[in-house]
Amino acid sequence: MHQQTTTQDAQAPLYMPxxxxxxxxxxxxxxxxxxCFNDTRRADNSSREDLPSKLLEEVLSDGAAMGMAGVYxxxxxxxxxxxxxxxxxxxxxxxxxxxxxxxxxxxxxxxxAYADKxxxxxxxxxxxxxxxxxxxxxxxxxxxxxxxxxxxxxxNTLRGVDAAPANRVPTEVAGRVIRVLLELGFGVEHEKQSIxxxxxxxxxxxxxxxxxxRRVLDDVLARAGLRHESSARGGVEGGGVEWWxxxxxxxxxxxxxxxxxxVGAALILPERxxxxxxxxxxxxxxxxxxxPRAQAHDGGAHHQDLSINHDGEVALCGNFMYPIGxxxxxxxxxxxxxxxxxxxxxxxxxxxxxxxxxxxxxxxHGHGELAIGEAFRMLRAxxxxxxxxxxxxGGACTALGRNPRVQEAFVRAYDERYGSC
Numbered sequence: 320m321h322q323q324t325t326t327q328d329a330q331a332p333l334y335m336p337x338x339x340x341x342x343x344x345x346x347x348x349x350x351x352x353x354x355c356f357n358d359t360r361r362a363d364n365s366s367r368e369d370l371p372s373k374l375l376e377e378v379l380s381d382g383a384a385m386g387m388a389g390v391y392x393x394x395x396x397x398x399x400x401x402x403x404x405x406x407x408x409x410x411x412x413x414x415x416x417x418x419x420x421x422x423x424x425x426x427x428x429x430x431x432a433y434a435d436k437x438x439x440x441x442x443x444x445x446x447x448x449x450x451x452x453x454x455x456x457x458x459x460x461x462x463x464x465x466x467x468x469x470x471x472x473x474x475n476t477l478r479g480v481d482a483a484p485a486n487r488v489p490t491e492v493a494g495r496v497i498r499v500l501l502e503l504g505f506g507v508e509h510e511k512q513s514i515x516x517x518x519x520x521x522x523x524x525x526x527x528x529x530x531x532x533r534r535v536l537d538d539v540l541a542r543a544g545l546r547h548e549s550s551a552r553g554g555v556e557g558g559g560v561e562w563w564x565x566x567x568x569x570x571x572x573x574x575x576x577x578x579x580x581x582v583g584a585a586l587i588l589p590e591r592x593x594x595x596x597x598x599x600x601x602x603x604x605x606x607x608x609x610x611p612r613a614q615a616h617d618g619g620a621h622h623q624d625l626s627i628n629h630d631g632e633v634a635l636c637g638n639f640m641y642p643i644g645x646x647x648x649x650x651x652x653x654x655x656x657x658x659x660x661x662x663x664x665x666x667x668x669x670x671x672x673x674x675x676x677x678x679x680x681x682x683x684h685g686h687g688e689l690a691i692g693e694a695f696r697m698l699r700a701x702x703x704x705x706x707x708x709x710x711x712x713g714g715a716c717t718a719l720g721r722n723p724r725v726q727e728a729f730v731r732a733y734d735e736r737y738g739s740c
Contacts, residue, residue, distance in 0.1 A: 331612075333678040334635070334658045336623040338513045338616060339419070340382045340390045341637060344404065345369045346629040348396040349425045349437060350474035350486055370631060372403050374646060378627065379411050381651040388513045388621040389417035389464070395629060398426040401454065402445030405461045412462030417514050419465035421521065423474060427454050428492035431480035451499050459503055465514055466500055468493055470522045470539055472532040490535060494542025497572065501543065506570015513616035516573040520563075523577045536576070545572055596711045601695035604711060608635050609681035609690040625651070640720035641674050643667050669726045673719060676733045684737065694719060694729055697736065702728040 347369075379390060390411050392404055397420055408418045426446045429437055434447075441447040446454055455463075476487040483489040497520070500506070505518040520539070524532040540547075545563040548571070561574040596603065608623060615622035626634045631647040633654055634640065644654030644667055661675035662668065681690035695715065699706045705725050709715045718725045 332655075332659045333675065333682060334623070334655055335385065336625040336635075336655070337386045338388055338621040338624045340378065340387055340416075341393060341624050341626040342370070342375065342378070342390060343393045343395060343627065343629040344375065344397050344400055345395040347399050348394060348423075349399070349440060350396070350423060350488070369400065370627075370629060370646075372407060374631075375407055376410055378646055378651060379407070379414055379416060382625070383411075383414035383416055385651075385655075387416065387625075388511055388617075389419060391419040391421070391624075393421045396423055396425065398422050398446065399440060399444045401426060401458075405458050408458060408463055409461040417464045417509065417511065418462050419467065419514065420463065421467040421469055422496075423469050423488050424493040424496040425488045427451055428496040429480075430492070433480040433483050433485070433489055433492065436485035451495055452502075455496070455499050455503060464509060465517045465519075466505060467519045467521050468497055468539075470520055470536055472524050472535050475535050475539065477535065477538055490538040491542050493539045497539070497543035497545070501565060501570050501572070504570065506565070506572060511617055511621065513621035516571075518570065519573040519575065521575055521577065536574070540572070540574070543572070596715070597709070598706070599699070601699070601706065601709065601711070601715055602692040603689070604692040604695065604715065605688045606636075606691045606716075607688060609677065609686075609688050611682060611687050614687075635674060636716070636720070638716075640716040641670050642720070643671050643674060669723055670720055672730050673726045676730060677719075679737070680733070691716065691719065694733075697732040698725070698729055701732040701735070 382390065392407075397404060404420070411418050425437065426441055426444050428451050429441060429446075430451075434441060438447060470493060474486075474488055475490055475493060476483050477490055478484075478487070479491060480489050497518070500518050507517055509515060509517050520536075522532075522536045540563050544565055546566065548562040548564045550562075551560045559576050561576070562571055563574055564571045610622075612619045612622040623635065624637065626637050626639065627646055628634070628639055631645045632639060632642050633644040633646060633651070634642050635658075643658055644651075646654075657665070657667075657671050658674055658678070661672055663672040665671075677690050677694060680686050680693050681688070684693075686693045695706060695709075705718075705728050709718050709725075719729060720726075
């Protein structure tokens, strides 16, 4: 039986993100990883325009006005705009936003021949000639509160700085950055649950977790002066959560091991590595973005992220399955208002109409995190041919977020069952 909706719930906006602004500030990167959801090849992005700082300041102001907890810089490799991000971080702090970054650590820890090979990129970033400690202390003073260091067997190398190619990050570079972050006090929990542990290693494997992948990760952690404390099995094959600490108890690092099926361009990878749901199994898809506010971070104070890619596209989903607007064209407030009204006008109208109904399925009709699974149950009952062949990881949600025929069928099925919005 569906949960009953109170008058207060019915009047509350369906969509009001108050967790983190996740902003990809550039499409450029020192690497080109198969697991990345952005097309980050250097040649492809060399002439692509980054989001301007003035526009990002406007977005930060809008986010703070909505009561968001923080901003999370990503890319591409965000530290290729290091100096600009230091200034934007200071702006965010003045607005009350906690700042996080996910980085491969290349620009922050480069030295020796590896730095020389990347001199042009480092000069453009404003990081050339500065020590790792100076770069991180400067950013910390500006307000940086959390760092995710990305480790992957396709972009890290065990070769030293004097032998590593320009497009592979030496493990000693990543390890140095983590060690300095621990020395600066990042190895603790943030006061807000929605921000989480302040120092995390996100370890992915382009392929199964084999000895080579583990060796890369372990070498990074060893060079950071860390020792293994505990492990917990995750929901992903070969994945899990680990805690690593220091001998002097100078803080801990949260290490999350992920399989490629959970990130990026999973559709290009061998089927044996992917989570697959087809047919009736699609009804079991869970999505944290549909979680009821009462179950969210900090007792519901911070609920739902808002993602913005390096072209300005705005999406509820971090993998940009559901594009709802573009910050180069309109303010965040107007984009959110369209989602809440269910307006189907404009270039993102079909996706907005779908997302509005998904949120109603989640919050008004009591399906919560199973809202997308419920959407596929309705589709399978009303338009089975459109569901035939769809599967996770990514393919099913992409169809619901971007395929006009699937979108129209879902809107019709929802309206027939619950009435139009």
